[in-house]
Amino acid sequence: MKHQTNLLNRLACIMVWLCLAWPVFALESLAPLPLSTNVDEAKRQLGERLFHDNKLSAQNNRSCASCHPLDHAAMDGLPRAEANDGTHSLRNTPSLFNVGFNFFYNWDGVVSTLEAHTEKVMLNPKVMNTSWSALLASLQADADYKKAFTQVYPTGLIKENIVDAMVNFERSLITPNSRFDQFLRGNQHALSDSEQQGYRLFTSLGCAACHQGINIGGNLFQKFGVFAQPKSLAKDPGRYSVTNNERDKGVYRVPSLRNVAVTAPYFHDGSAATLAEAVDTMAHDQLGRTLSEQERNLLLEFLTTLTGEYQGKPVVGGVVTSQ
Secondary structure, rough: OOHHHHHHHHHHHHHHHHHHHHHHHHOOOOOOOOOOOOOHHHHHHHHHHHHHHHHHHHOOOOOOOHHOOOOOOOOOOOOOOOOOOOOOOOOOOOOOOOOHHHHOOOOOOOOOOHHHHHHHHHHHOOOOOOOOHHHHHHHHOHHHHHHHHHHHOOOOHHHHHHHHHHHHHHHOOOOOOOOOHHHOOOOOOOOOHHHHHHHHHHHHHHHOOOEHHHHHHHOOOOEEEOOOOOOOOOOOOOHHOOOOOHHHHHHHEHHHOOOOOOOOOOOOOOOOHHHHHHHHHHHHHOOOOOOOOHHHHHHHHHHHHOOOEOOOEEEEOOOOOOO
């Protein structure tokens, strides 16, 4: 136990050092989203059709869009996702927008490719609860699907092509042209003076040590509660459930901050109802400090500039009231 405590203290010191050193490199750690994606349009359209089809679930009662509605920031707005049996026992639903830029998937990083993630969701008994034999039989019974797959794929309607079509669609779900992206591309007037102050504070505090890259997160893991355990931390082993490594208890994939202002509630358990609450929690539990009201407001102003556009329209959030 003493050895573990010393190790945790050392890790905390390393994190403090990273947070202090990061501002030197932070300005180069973030990049704007591309304005378009290079996906096969025919495959994308087929994947979009699958994405909205209840046939992908065993009970024909939900589609991918049920939890990831594209007109609601591609997430359901609930603290925890509703399982296939109607209970709210799952983790918070991350937005599916810009998912193609992540390096790992799910809160515990159980898979590292979008293809593996797509298959895992469909076979998960708590989510889509289907099997490949049942899904293939259902889709092959639909003459339109058989024709569409034959036109797009030489090998027709098979498992690999279903996954490929879905992934092509998911990779197209980008939200470019946020005001922050415009700023990164050189438009110094895209952000107000206070929003730019918030950006500088974001980097100087060390937030960009974890929330970095083109997705401003989504590509590494971090313990939730470096300096203090979050008050509402649910009993969830985090990445430990994947690795069985003691040091991964309470460790989660760092989420992307893109569109964060419209994707409440926050954290793996949806315990932060507002962005202000999430910002305070991260400052206290991850950075070991209490923000002043001015600091919090500056950070919130900056974070609102991360909201992009989907198909030319600003991303909007909100709770999905019916599925």
